[in-house]
Amino acid sequence: MLVKSQVKYIQSLSQKKSRDQEGVFIAEGPKIINELLSRPNIRLQQLYAIPEWISQQGQMQAGSVMEITAQELERLTQLQTPNQVIGVFKKPEFPEITNYHERLTLMLDTIQDPGNMGTIIRCADWFGIDTIVCSRDSADNFNPKVVQSTMGSISRVQVIYDDLIPFIQQHTAIPAYAATLHGTNLHDMPPIKEGILVIGNESKGIGEQLLKHCRHKITIPRKGHAESLNAAVATGIILSHIVK
Amino acid sequence: MLVKSQVKYIQSLSQKKSRDQEGVFIAEGPKIINELLSRPNIRLQQLYAIPEWISQQGQMQAGSVMEITAQELERLTQLQTPNQVIGVFKKPEFPEITNYHERLTLMLDTIQDPGNMGTIIRCADWFGIDTIVCSRDSADNFNPKVVQSTMGSISRVQVIYDDLIPFIQQHTAIPAYAATLHGTNLHDMPPIKEGILVIGNESKGIGEQLLKHCRHKITIPRKGHAESLNAAVATGIILSHIVK
Numbered sequence: 001m002l003v004k005s006q007v008k009y010i011q012s013l014s015q016k017k018s019r020d021q022e023g024v025f026i027a028e029g030p031k032i033i034n035e036l037l038s039r040p041n042i043r044l045q046q047l048y049a050i051p052e053w054i055s056q057q058g059q060m061q062a063g064s065v066m067e068i069t070a071q072e073l074e075r076l077t078q079l080q081t082p083n084q085v086i087g088v089f090k091k092p093e094f095p096e097i098t099n100y101h102e103r104l105t106l107m108l109d110t111i112q113d114p115g116n117m118g119t120i121i122r123c124a125d126w127f128g129i130d131t132i133v134c135s136r137d138s139a140d141n142f143n144p145k146v147v148q149s150t151m152g153s154i155s156r157v158q159v160i161y162d163d164l165i166p167f168i169q170q171h172t173a174i175p176a177y178a179a180t181l182h183g184t185n186l187h188d189m190p191p192i193k194e195g196i197l198v199i200g201n202e203s204k205g206i207g208e209q210l211l212k213h214c215r216h217k218i219t220i221p222r223k224g225h226a227e228s229l230n231a232a233v234a235t236g237i238i239l240s241h242i243v244k
Numbered sequence: 245m246l247v248k249s250q251v252k253y254i255q256s257l258s259q260k261k262s263r264d265q266e267g268v269f270i271a272e273g274p275k276i277i278n279e280l281l282s283r284p285n286i287r288l289q290q291l292y293a294i295p296e297w298i299s300q301q302g303q304m305q306a307g308s309v310m311e312i313t314a315q316e317l318e319r320l321t322q323l324q325t326p327n328q329v330i331g332v333f334k335k336p337e338f339p340e341i342t343n344y345h346e347r348l349t350l351m352l353d354t355i356q357d358p359g360n361m362g363t364i365i366r367c368a369d370w371f372g373i374d375t376i377v378c379s380r381d382s383a384d385n386f387n388p389k390v391v392q393s394t395m396g397s398i399s400r401v402q403v404i405y406d407d408l409i410p411f412i413q414q415h416t417a418i419p420a421y422a423a424t425l426h427g428t429n430l431h432d433m434p435p436i437k438e439g440i441l442v443i444g445n446e447s448k449g450i451g452e453q454l455l456k457h458c459r460h461k462i463t464i465p466r467k468g469h470a471e472s473l474n475a476a477v478a479t480g481i482i483l484s485h486i487v488k
Contacts, residue, residue, distance in 0.1 A: 230367070
């Protein structure tokens with residue numbers, strides 16, 4: 001049976017501060033849990049699962065799963081509909097990045113919606129981008145809503161929080177490409193083998209100062225009337241044209 | 245002051261049944277409200293706004309705005325953070341569609357997440373697609389979460405709920421293109437001037453029977469490791485390549 005301190009601990013992990021202190025994050029549901037369990041760079045701390053889930057697994061390491069009731073799961077879940085199993089995992093370990101040459105890096109300026117952040121991480125993973133540099137005020141990549149919408153890509157894409165303008169200034173050899181409403185037509189862009197693609201905030205776009213540090217501007221041509229595109233959709237569209 | 249019956253009425257509009265009975269929907273926040281007020285095919289039923297919002301408007305028709313307090317707004321809102329104004333609007337009126345020739349139509353098979361549905365509607369609007377045919381079990385386009393994420397495109401894109409296989413059978417002259425994981429490379433597709441682009445459910449993709457009725461299959465080439473793309477992102481990527 002779950003004790004009060006365990007419930008409190010897991011519930012605390014919905015907060016960034018607690019996740020950072022403990023170096024862990026939570027994920028929920030059979031699909032993402034199985035995906036994370038299979039990854040070499042993520043260590044499991046503890047699973048909490050109802051008997052239905054446990055009975056479907058093969059042999060698991062003793063102590064790694066705690067059986068709980070559906071009622072207990074409801075007390076732990078961050079989801080609207082609890083889904084069999086919750087896992088507490090150590091944050092993934094990634095090799096240190098020594099340079100940004102000969103690769104495309106994604107940069108996010110104040111992406112605030114956790115769903116967008118997760119969808120962008122998943123999208124980066126689809127297009128083979130393994131590093132995202134985010135402004136410090138962007139959504140935390142270990143926010144439970146982000147983790148759920150990455151669908152497991154959280155283990156393959158390294159997300160770094162940094163000051164964006166100094167970052168670009170430290171890497172002046174790498175051209176930065178800003179996604180904006182008034183730039184070069186995306187269809188006229190050649191494939192980009194080396195660069196930083198900058199995506200802006202959901203309503204304000206890329207900050208004025210940051211934009212000045214971007215060497216190129218890219219625009220997705222509009223055929224209809226919407227004022228803008230969702231940030232994750234825009235990211236996907238641009239990547240689909242420049243990653244070749 | 246708001247009376248109890250008004251609170252009850254507005255709260256009831258979070259339910260599809262009530263929206264359908266009344267032929268109305270709700271939208272919230274200055275940006276989307278101003279966008280909807282400017283549209284010729286949407287009639288306002290009633291606005292409820294705090295004094296800060298009202299004082300920023302020019303002359304408005306008498307009776308169209310009811311002043312409420314911030315506390316009253318909190319009782320009415322569907323948002324986590326109430327945003328100055330809530331509007332009840334009659335559902336938009338669209339011209340009857342007489343044929344599907346010489347245009348691209350979007351078809352959604354069981355898109356369930358309201359955020360995805362709204363983002364897809366906005367994306368269709370960006371690419372000049374004015375009609376979306378959805379399976380009857382897709383998210384309702386007048387769900388408040390959908391309305392919010394369309395950012396106003398709800399007034400320009402006609403969303404029809406129908407049985408998808410009979411629909412395709414009735415329009416056999418129009419080729420259907422399925423977005424799948426194993427089809428023609430998107431980069432090898434010519435622009436599509438006439439057709440139906442079919443997007444599948446978030447986790448299950450396009451239903452097996454429906455897929456059999458699609459003449460072509462399109463695949464977004466994967467460069468990395470993610471198992472799939474978010475449905476709205478996939479829609480945006482495909483449209484960006486086939487709408488020319």
